[in-house]
Amino acid sequence: NYVMLELGQPNHVFDLDTIPNGHLRVRRATEGEAMVTLDGAERTLISLDGVIANGSDEAISLAGVMGGHDTEVTDSTTSVLLEMAWWDPPSISRTIKRHNLPSEASTRFRRGADWGENIDRAMDRFCELIAQTGATIAPGQIDVPGTTPQQGHSTARVSKMNSLLGTDMTAEEMVGHLSSIGFTTTAAGDDLTVTVPSWRWDALGGNAHEFESSIAEEIGRLYGYEDIPKTVPRGEETGHLTDYQKNRRAVREALLGMGCDETLPMPFLGPEDLSLVGLPDDGVRLTNPLDANESVLRTSLLPGQLKAIAYNQSHRNPSVRFFETGQVFLPPREGELLPDEREYLAVALEGAEAPEAVSVLNTLARVLALPNVKLFNVDDLPGMHPGRAAEVVIAGKARGVVGEVAPSVLRSFEVSGRVAWLQLDLGEILRGPHGKRNYRPVSKFPSSDMDLAFVVADDVGADKVRNTIAKSAGELLVDLRLVDAYRGAGLPEDSRSLAFALRLQAADRTLTDAEITATRDAVIAAVAKTNNGTLRA
Known part of the structure; x- marks a missing residue:
């Protein structure tokens, strides 16, 4: 036991x-x-157990686990036979588990003892120690080689091991x-040729x-595992939002940011x-509605929004700003049986x-980077106020309406006051061209603001005047907004005043008074020529 603890x-x-x-x-x-082992217990063996037998082929030791009772060293022993071996781990x-015989020696064999020079070293050490007690050592020894592990050369890749460890050694x-x-x-190069020492059976591995x-x-x-940088493994992405879903969420967030509340009418x-x-x-x-008063699938979001506004007015909750994204069901296309189901966006602004x-x-056009958005005044848009409504055209395709709801429609739904209205075919817009933004650097130079009001005929749309201003102001124009539309005293009959707020700014300099005046004169001249408008005093 001393030699085992000293040399393993x-x-x-x-x-x-x-x-x-x-x-x-x-x-x-x-x-x-x-066979009977040293602990006095009789063991019934199976063909997987290894044994040491005597010349008569009788099992006298459970190999690598425990010796036999019949060959035990006693006080009357005068000669001993020393056995050292390497046993298959x-x-x-298996033998330890089946017989429930763990021991210091068997545990070392199970984990893999040294199959090399250590056996000779331990044998010599045993003899040295027992000789000191007066024992005589018989000359020679019997060495029978068995099937031991092959101590060859194996290759390991530096890059692979760095990948496994997360290091860059x-x-x-x-x-x-x-x-x-x-x-x-x-x-x-990237290869290490490694020879595993004979005392590290556990490091051999089964394959490359x-x-x-x-x-x-x-x-x-x-x-040092504590010196390896800690990283969190990236899990597999089980799902993600499509571009369509991301853009729809962007629209919703923009409308919420503008103070609108989302509604979900039936x-x-x-x-x-x-x-x-x-x-x-x-x-x-x-054919089987739950309520006969709700028996038609909607083709527009307008009725549902007007009902929501009327309900809020009846409960003294004025000035509501609603939006909705929902499905509408248009008549089936030619040759199809099912309705033409589309996703619409509606915004209703009371007052x-x-x-x-x-x-x-x-704002939505900027959020989605919609190309070539134009408004065309149309007097006969269903449910819209004549002269205060326009068709929305995006990239040459009609995609919705914008303007005010007709007073007669508002009265039919018992809504008082005005209601600004926007309805877009959101599905077609998000499936169409959008998202290509042209970014410009933020100028560090001061801007200059001016307000211009033009008197134009009623049949001249505000968007036409706006386009004229934007084109004539050129690159110095960074913001343009319609701030007021007026009809009434002081204006010619069948005309109105459109007031615009312009902001001018250069990216590389502070604008001079001469540049600002030149831009103002160019805008006034362009509106007079293109839209037959005059600057209101």
Whole structure:
């Protein structure tokens, strides 16, 4: 036991007089074979157990686990036979578990003892110690080589081990760590040729990948796991938002930022609701509605929003600002059976005029980077105020309406005051061209503001005047807003005043009075020529 603890090599001593002719052999047990171990228990063996047998082929020791009772050293023993071996770790492990016989020696064999020079060293040490007690050592020894691990050269990649550990060590650093624990290692480029010492059976590995993992573990232990930077592995993305969903969320956040509240009316309308807003009564009718007063699928979001406004007015909650994204159900396309289902966006601003709805449209156009947004005045838009409504055209396609709701429609839904309205085919807009933004640097120079009011005919749309101003002001114009529309005293009949706020700013200089005046004169001249407008005094 002393030698085992000192050098790590288990051994067993037999009473030589109990072994006929001193002959030993090693074999597997036969199925059902029995023997009595040192603890006095009779063991029934199986063919997986290893045993040491005497010359008569009788099992006298459970190999690597426990000696036999019949060959035990006693007080009357005068001659002993010393046995040292290397036993197959998996076999020892199975025998320990099956017989429930853990011991200091068997645990060392199970983990893998040294199969190299350590056995000779331990044998010499045993003899040295026992000779000091006066014992005589018989000359010679019997050495029978068995099937031991092959101590060959294996290759491990530096890049692979760094990948496993999460480090960036060089080949020289790895060689230094391995050499410190007896691994003979040479480096050639990204490859390390490693020879595992005979006392490290556990580091051999079964194949190239296992060997690299085993060597990486040794290097990591010596490098210091606490010194390896901690990283959180990135999990697999099980799902993500589509561009369509991201843009729809961006629209919602923009409207919430403008002080609007989201509403979710039911998609069902009364039989007369569509005609009350001036739309064709061609909605899909339900054959089994829950409520006969809600038996038609909506083709517009306008009736539902007006009902919401009327409800809030009846409960003394004025000046509401609502928006909704929801499905509408248009008549089936030619050759199709099901309705043409689309996603619309609607914004209803109680107590507001058309320019405020246009301002919301401009904000959404900036959020989505919509190309070439234009407004065309149309007098017969269903449910809209003649002269205060326009068709929204984006990239040459009609995508909605903006303006004010007609007073007659408001009266039909018992809504008082004005309601600014914006309705867009959100699905088609998000599937169409958008998102290509042209960024310009933020100027560090001061800006200059001016207000210009033009008197134009009623049939001249505010958007046309706005486009004229934007084109004539050129690159110095950084912001343009319609701030007021006026009809009444002091203006010619069939005309109105449109007031715009302009902001001028240069990216590389402070604008001079001459530049500002020149831009102002160019805008006034362009509106007079293009829109037949005059500057209001």
